[in-house]
Amino acid sequence: MHEPTLLLFEVGTERLRGRVPLPGPAGDVWPAGKLLVTAAINGTVAYYVDPAAARVVRTLPLPFARNNERDFFAVLQNCRINAEVPL
Numbered sequence: 001m002h003e004p005t006l007l008l009f010e011v012g013t014e015r016l017r018g019r020v021p022l023p024g025p026a027g028d029v030w031p032a033g034k035l036l037v038t039a040a041i042n043g044t045v046a047y048y049v050d051p052a053a054a055r056v057v058r059t060l061p062l063p064f065a066r067n068n069e070r071d072f073f074a075v076l077q078n079c080r081i082n083a084e085v086p087l
Contacts, residue, residue: 006038008051018054022047 006020006029024040031037036049039062048058
């Protein structure tokens with residue numbers, strides 16, 4: 001059995017850049033500055049991924065019971081993430 005993985009591809013060339021293991025299948029992926037953010041389907045935690053390093057760099061507990069796209073986007077808008085600050 002394979003571990004759920006977020007695959008990162010190079011724009012334009014479609015070359016595989018990296019694989020990021022996640023605890024569950026990834027839902028929608030959203031840009032957040034220089035990072036990407038996703039949550040496992042029906043998960044309770046958002047995962048901030050650094051695509052250059054191909055790793056999770058931050059997590060954020062989600063304040064709702066299910067992964068609802070509208071609520072997820074509202075949480076993202078309320079979070080102020082400065083990707084320029086070293087983690």
